[in-house]
Amino acid sequence: xxxxxxxxxxxxxxxxxxxxxxxxxxxxxxxxxxxxxxxxxxxxxxxxxxxxxxxxxxxxxxxxxxxxxxxxxxxxxxxxxxxxxxxxxxxxxxxxxxxxxxxxxxxxxxxxxxxxxxxxxxxxxxxxxxxxxxxxxxxxxxxxxxxxxxxxxxxxxxxxxxxxxxxxxxxxxxxxxxxxxxxxxxxxxxxxxxxxxxxxxxxxxxxxxxxxxxx
Amino acid sequence: xxxxxxxxxxxxxxxxxxxxxxxxxxxxxxxxxxxxxxxxxxxxxxxxxxxxxxxxxxxxxxxxxxxxxxxxxxxxxxxxxxxxxxxxxxxxxxxxxxxxxxxxxxxxxxxxxxxxxxxxxxxxxxxxxxxxxxxxxxxxxxxxxxxxxxxxxxxxxxxxxxxxxxxxxxxxxxxxxxxxxxxxxxxxxxxxxxxxxxxxxxxxxxxxxxxxxxx
Numbered sequence: 001x002x003x004x005x006x007x008x009x010x011x012x013x014x015x016x017x018x019x020x021x022x023x024x025x026x027x028x029x030x031x032x033x034x035x036x037x038x039x040x041x042x043x044x045x046x047x048x049x050x051x052x053x054x055x056x057x058x059x060x061x062x063x064x065x066x067x068x069x070x071x072x073x074x075x076x077x078x079x080x081x082x083x084x085x086x087x088x089x090x091x092x093x094x095x096x097x098x099x100x101x102x103x104x105x106x107x108x109x110x111x112x113x114x115x116x117x118x119x120x121x122x123x124x125x126x127x128x129x130x131x132x133x134x135x136x137x138x139x140x141x142x143x144x145x146x147x148x149x150x151x152x153x154x155x156x157x158x159x160x161x162x163x164x165x166x167x168x169x170x171x172x173x174x175x176x177x178x179x180x181x182x183x184x185x186x187x188x189x190x191x192x193x194x195x196x197x198x199x200x201x202x203x204x205x206x207x208x209x210x211x212x213x214x215x
Numbered sequence: 216x217x218x219x220x221x222x223x224x225x226x227x228x229x230x231x232x233x234x235x236x237x238x239x240x241x242x243x244x245x246x247x248x249x250x251x252x253x254x255x256x257x258x259x260x261x262x263x264x265x266x267x268x269x270x271x272x273x274x275x276x277x278x279x280x281x282x283x284x285x286x287x288x289x290x291x292x293x294x295x296x297x298x299x300x301x302x303x304x305x306x307x308x309x310x311x312x313x314x315x316x317x318x319x320x321x322x323x324x325x326x327x328x329x330x331x332x333x334x335x336x337x338x339x340x341x342x343x344x345x346x347x348x349x350x351x352x353x354x355x356x357x358x359x360x361x362x363x364x365x366x367x368x369x370x371x372x373x374x375x376x377x378x379x380x381x382x383x384x385x386x387x388x389x390x391x392x393x394x395x396x397x398x399x400x401x402x403x404x405x406x407x408x409x410x411x412x413x414x415x416x417x418x419x420x421x422x423x424x425x426x427x428x429x430x
Contacts, residue, residue, distance in 0.1 A: 097286075
């Protein structure tokens with residue numbers, strides 16, 4: 001199987017999928033899109049992904065996959081080593097819950113189309129958008145810090161000492177936070193885990209500045 | 216194992232988990248919270264669930280589980296019959312993608328704390344909140360309708376003829392839409408699937424009006 005990754009360097013969900021592909025040792029062709037220019041709203045793109053969102057993973061059997069977390073679960077099922085979820089159900093539930101704290105409570109509120117909507121419906125300027133963005137990061141990172149710092153299952157990574165789906169979401173979100181200059185000082189466990197992940201080649205190579213379309 | 220479900224009748228994520236528990240034939244004690252009164256922001260609740268969100272599933276082994284989709288995956292792993300995900304990886308990826316379209320692109324933007332934030336930060340009145348809510352439902356339901364109507368894997372349910380995680384999210388979201396009176400006329404496939412689900416006792420019993428705390 002070969003892969004084409006339709007994505008955007010700064011997109012947090014694209015960063016997640018790049019880290020997962022790298023972690024599994026899977027090569028892919030990189031196909032960039034400029035979100036601000038509507039390049040994912042064309043008929044051709046919508047035929048691949050009816051939401052008009054990145055990323056889309058195109059497979060050489062003709063399938064187009066959407067929704068980063070669904071694709072990562074599929075990668076973990078079809079390419080089990082190295083794993084991105086623990087083997088035990090309780091561990092899997094913990095890792096998924098940590099991942100969804102970010103994927104369901106921060107990212108959906110802070111992506112580009114939401115910031116555009118705030119501008120269009122409420123006249124939110126850059127400062128108001130930053131307040132909004134920071135509010136949702138802070139609300140969930142406070143809870144995530146508590147969840148991580150209070151559990152003996154937290155290791156050098158979110159769950160033990162090897163990266164999981166939770167680390168993938170954490171790493172991508174910390175990169176996304178830089179858009180509005182949010183520092184990690186209030187969240188020492190998150191900061192420690194992020195710093196460790198950023199030393200792993202699979203993660204570092206997925207970071208936005210490393211991509212061919214980085215401005 | 217016995218369960219206590221800490222939840223709120225109108226919460227969409229609570230509806231999801233009730234439907235999943237019912238579908239698996241698992242009984243639970245119902246513990247209601249009034250979100251508007253801050254009952255999930257108390258120290259006791261935050262000790263169970265650091266996000267202060269519903270639902271929380273309490274197990275008799277002392278574990279507290281959070282994030283509805285993580286709990287439902289756990290239920291499916293520990294109580295496999297009847298399944299809530301297909302057996303094949305491609306089917307599982309499709310069901311998860313459909314579920315995440317709702318869980319990552321609609322619900323996070325439209326829950327109560329977000330509507331409160333719109334009111335507090337931008338002065339959004341009920342009408343502006345309705346516009347916001349309706350915008351995100353419409354954006355994703357348009358794409359979901361396309362994804363469902365264009366696939367031969369769609370059956371009486373989102374994927375084949377038995378309920379999956381995607382149906383659980385769809386059913387809960389359609390209930391949530393009623394908060395602002397959103398009709399399903401524009402989305403005939405979603406409407407058809409919803410109507411079928413509403414005839415299943417496991418789903419119908421999970422609906423908000425059926426709960427003990429329904430006002």
